[in-house]
Amino acid sequence: MPLSTPSQHNPSLYQxxxxxxxxxxxxxxxxxxxxxxxxxxxxxxxxxxxxLLQMLIHTLNPYRDAKAFKSMLDEMLEQGLSHKTIYSTHRQANGREIPIEVNLNRLDHGSEILFVAAIRDISEHERLKLSVEHKVRFNQLLLDISSRLVNLDPERIDGAIDDVLADIGQFFSVDRSYVFSIDWDNDSITNTHEWTGKDVPPAIHRLQNVAFSDFPWLKKLMERLQVAHAPDVSELPEEARKDREEYQQQKIRSLIIVPIIRDGRAVGMFGLDAVRQKGHWDKDIRDNLRLLAQLLSSAMDAARLGRELTHMAYHDALTQLPNRKLLHDRFALAAERARRNGHKVAVLLLDIDDFKLVNDTLTHSSGDKLLCVIAERLKKMIRGSDTVARLGGDEFVMVCELKSGEDAAALAERTIESISAPVMIERQRIIIHASIGISLMPDDQAGCDKMLRNADIAMYEAKAAGKNRFAFYDASMGESVRVLIEMRYDLQQAIDNDQLIVHYQPLCCAQTDRLSGFEALVRWQHPIKGLMMPAAFLPVAERSDLICRLDRWVMQQACTDAKELCGDNAEMRIGINLSTRDLYDRYVVDRFVETARAFGPSIDRRIQLEITESMLMQDVHTAIDHLNLFKKFLPRVSIAIDDFGSGYSSLNYLRRLPIDTLKIDRAFTADLLDDRRSAKAIIRSIMDLARNLGLKVIAEGVETQEQYRLFKSLGCDQIQGYYIGKPQPLSQAMKSVPPWLEV
Known part of the structure; x- marks a missing residue:
C-alpha cells in the first residue's frame, strides 16, 4: 500500500x-x-x-550508493537526531555536477518517519571561496617572487627570473611562460627567458632577434601598452592572420601577453601559452599578470643595470673596447690557446705619434671621434678570437695568436698603414701616425703585465728611431727607457694593490691659532724601496693616464678620512692637489663629482681643490671653463691657486677665475727673513690684491716662529709649514699638531 503524502493529508503543509x-x-x-x-x-x-517522483534521492548524488545513504539515515535515527547538515554534490539532468548544501530534517508524520531535505546550490559560494583562496595564494606568490628578486647580485638575476617563470607557469597551469625584450629601433624581439612544462619543447632558441613585423597584431597592442589575449588562437581576427599562423606553427592554442613597461613604453613582454588545452584568463587574472610584469620589469632593470655596470667595469667608456682588466682575461685565454696550438702570443702596444699636438688643434668632441676612428680601424685588423683594447689616452693594445714573429711584423705594418690613412672629422682632414712596440710569447716568457711592459719599452724605441714604425722588444734595449717603463708599471700595481698612502699636513688660522684644515699629500710605500716622495714618481705618472687615476685615488681617500680629521668643524677643509692632466681633461668634472657625491651631500664643503699658477697659464680659458663646472656641480668646494706669485701674467685672469684662495709661493716665505723688505712688499701686494678680490690667503713653507709672526702681523688668513706640522699619516695627523695650536 503506497504511503500517503502531506499534500494528501495536509494541503496547507504542501502549500x-x-x-x-x-x-x-x-x-x-x-x-x-x-x-x-x-x-x-x-x-x-x-x-x-x-x-523526480520516480527517483531515489541518493541517485542524484553520483558518489553515494543506497547502502551508504541508508547507513546515514539509520545513524540519525539511532542517535535521535532531528537535523543534519551535509555538503555533497548533485548531478543535473544535463550531466553537470553542482556543489550543494543539504539541511536534512526528520519529520514524524503520524506513524510514518519522513525526511525533508532543503538543498541549496552553493556553486557561487564555492566560486567565491575558490576566488578568495586563489587571491591568497597569488598574493603569497607575489610576496615570494618579490623577496627572491630583491637585492640579487647581477649574475644571479637571470637564473632567478627563470625560477620565477617556472613558479608562475605552474601556478596558472599553463605549458609555457616567458619574457621577451623589445628592440623598437631594429623592429625585433628576443626571447630572453623561458619555462616550459613537461613534454613541451622549448622555443627560446628559435626566437632570437625575430622581426616584430611578423607579429603585427601583437606589435600594435604592445605599442598601445595593451594586453594581448587569445583564449582561442584559431579564432583570432583576420588582421591577426600572420600572428595566428606563427602561433599555430608553435602549436599554441591559447595565450596571454602583457607589456613590460618602462618610462611609458613597452620594453619587453611577459606571456603565458597553453598548448595541450585551451586556457582562459579573466580580468582578475589579467590584472594579476600586470602585477607580475611589473615585478619582472624591476628585475630586468636590475639585470640590465648589472650588465651595464659589468660592461663599464671591463670596457673603455669612449671606444667601448676592452680595458686593462678585460685585457688580462683575454691574454690568459690567448696564452692557453697558443700553448695548445704551438703558436705565439703577440702583444702589440700602439701609441699615436704627437697625439697631443694633433688633439690641441681639435675640439673636445673631434678628439674623441678621432680616437673612436682609430679603435674601429684596429678592430678591423684582427680576427674574432684576438683582442684590441684601449689602455687610456692614445694607447691601444692588440693581443693576437700568431704562428711567428714574421706574422707579428706583417700585422704591425698593416696596422701602421691603416692608421696613417687620412680621416675627415667635422670637415677637417687629419693624418696621424703611430709607433708600435711588439712583445712575443713564448720568446719573452712573461705574464700579461710583463708583456705589456716589454711592448711599451719597444714602442719607446720605435719612437726614438723616428716614429711611424714598429720595434720588437729586446732585452738589450736602453736602460733609461726600461727604468721609466718599469716605474710606470710598478706605479700601476701600486694603485691597484693599495701601496699608496696619504699624509696630511695641518694648516692653522693665523688670527686665532686654531687648526683650520689639512693638505692631502700622496706617498708611495714601495715594497722594496720603502717610502717614496711624490717627486720620485709623479713625473712618471704625469706622462701617462696614471696621474688621473692617482688624483681620483687621493680624492677618494681624502673624502674617506675627512670625517675623522674634520669632525663637526664646518670651517675645516682638506686640500687636494689637481694635476695638469686632470685640470684639462674634459671628463674631470664628471669623475670628481661622481666621487664626491658617493660620500654624501655635505662633502663638498670639506674639499679644497688646489691648482698651481703655472698649470692655469697653459690654457687659462679651458681652465676657467672647467673650474666653473666644478663650482656649478660642487658649489661649496673651495678652489685655491697654489704657488701663487710665480707667474704674474695670470693676474689679469684672477677676476674671471672662480677661486676662493691664494697660496703664496713658498719661495717668498723663504726670502722673507733674508730679503725682508722686497719679499714683504710682494707678500703685502698679494694680500692687498686678495682682499680687493674677496679672496683668502694661505702662506706656505712657514718653518719658524719668526715667519709665523710676520705673516700673522701682515693679516694672513691661514698658515702652512713645518712650524705648524709635518705631513703625517692619518693615525698621526691629529697627534702631531703642536700643543699651542687649538684643535
Whole structure:
C-alpha cells in the first residue's frame, strides 16, 4: 500500500512547501523514495516533477550508493537526531555536477518517519571561496617572487627570473611562460627567458632577434601598452592572420601577453601559452599578470643595470673596447690557446705619434671621434678570437695568436698603414701616425703585465728611431727607457694593490691659532724601496693616464678620512692637489663629482681643490671653463691657486677665475727673513690684491716662529709649514699638531 503524502493529508503543509522557498525541497522516506518536491527542485536539477517522483534521492548524488545513504539515515535515527547538515554534490539532468548544501530534517508524520531535505546550490559560494583562496595564494606568490628578486647580485638575476617563470607557469597551469625584450629601433624581439612544462619543447632558441613585423597584431597592442589575449588562437581576427599562423606553427592554442613597461613604453613582454588545452584568463587574472610584469620589469632593470655596470667595469667608456682588466682575461685565454696550438702570443702596444699636438688643434668632441676612428680601424685588423683594447689616452693594445714573429711584423705594418690613412672629422682632414712596440710569447716568457711592459719599452724605441714604425722588444734595449717603463708599471700595481698612502699636513688660522684644515699629500710605500716622495714618481705618472687615476685615488681617500680629521668643524677643509692632466681633461668634472657625491651631500664643503699658477697659464680659458663646472656641480668646494706669485701674467685672469684662495709661493716665505723688505712688499701686494678680490690667503713653507709672526702681523688668513706640522699619516695627523695650536 503506497504511503500517503502531506499534500494528501495536509494541503496547507504542501502549500508551505511549494510557495516562497528558493531552495530545492524534497520530501522522502527512510528508503530515499522521493514523495514530493517543490518547483525549485525541478529548476535546480533540470528534471520534471514526475521524473523526480520516480527517483531515489541518493541517485542524484553520483558518489553515494543506497547502502551508504541508508547507513546515514539509520545513524540519525539511532542517535535521535532531528537535523543534519551535509555538503555533497548533485548531478543535473544535463550531466553537470553542482556543489550543494543539504539541511536534512526528520519529520514524524503520524506513524510514518519522513525526511525533508532543503538543498541549496552553493556553486557561487564555492566560486567565491575558490576566488578568495586563489587571491591568497597569488598574493603569497607575489610576496615570494618579490623577496627572491630583491637585492640579487647581477649574475644571479637571470637564473632567478627563470625560477620565477617556472613558479608562475605552474601556478596558472599553463605549458609555457616567458619574457621577451623589445628592440623598437631594429623592429625585433628576443626571447630572453623561458619555462616550459613537461613534454613541451622549448622555443627560446628559435626566437632570437625575430622581426616584430611578423607579429603585427601583437606589435600594435604592445605599442598601445595593451594586453594581448587569445583564449582561442584559431579564432583570432583576420588582421591577426600572420600572428595566428606563427602561433599555430608553435602549436599554441591559447595565450596571454602583457607589456613590460618602462618610462611609458613597452620594453619587453611577459606571456603565458597553453598548448595541450585551451586556457582562459579573466580580468582578475589579467590584472594579476600586470602585477607580475611589473615585478619582472624591476628585475630586468636590475639585470640590465648589472650588465651595464659589468660592461663599464671591463670596457673603455669612449671606444667601448676592452680595458686593462678585460685585457688580462683575454691574454690568459690567448696564452692557453697558443700553448695548445704551438703558436705565439703577440702583444702589440700602439701609441699615436704627437697625439697631443694633433688633439690641441681639435675640439673636445673631434678628439674623441678621432680616437673612436682609430679603435674601429684596429678592430678591423684582427680576427674574432684576438683582442684590441684601449689602455687610456692614445694607447691601444692588440693581443693576437700568431704562428711567428714574421706574422707579428706583417700585422704591425698593416696596422701602421691603416692608421696613417687620412680621416675627415667635422670637415677637417687629419693624418696621424703611430709607433708600435711588439712583445712575443713564448720568446719573452712573461705574464700579461710583463708583456705589456716589454711592448711599451719597444714602442719607446720605435719612437726614438723616428716614429711611424714598429720595434720588437729586446732585452738589450736602453736602460733609461726600461727604468721609466718599469716605474710606470710598478706605479700601476701600486694603485691597484693599495701601496699608496696619504699624509696630511695641518694648516692653522693665523688670527686665532686654531687648526683650520689639512693638505692631502700622496706617498708611495714601495715594497722594496720603502717610502717614496711624490717627486720620485709623479713625473712618471704625469706622462701617462696614471696621474688621473692617482688624483681620483687621493680624492677618494681624502673624502674617506675627512670625517675623522674634520669632525663637526664646518670651517675645516682638506686640500687636494689637481694635476695638469686632470685640470684639462674634459671628463674631470664628471669623475670628481661622481666621487664626491658617493660620500654624501655635505662633502663638498670639506674639499679644497688646489691648482698651481703655472698649470692655469697653459690654457687659462679651458681652465676657467672647467673650474666653473666644478663650482656649478660642487658649489661649496673651495678652489685655491697654489704657488701663487710665480707667474704674474695670470693676474689679469684672477677676476674671471672662480677661486676662493691664494697660496703664496713658498719661495717668498723663504726670502722673507733674508730679503725682508722686497719679499714683504710682494707678500703685502698679494694680500692687498686678495682682499680687493674677496679672496683668502694661505702662506706656505712657514718653518719658524719668526715667519709665523710676520705673516700673522701682515693679516694672513691661514698658515702652512713645518712650524705648524709635518705631513703625517692619518693615525698621526691629529697627534702631531703642536700643543699651542687649538684643535
Amino acid at each position: 508551505m512547501l511549494v510557495e516562497g522557498v528558493r531552495d530545492a525541497v524534497y520530501l522522502h522516506d527512510v528508503e530515499g523514495r522521493i514523495l514530493e518536491v517543490n518547483p525549485a527542485a525541478t529548476d535546480q536539477t533540470g528534471y520534471s516533477r514526475d521524473e
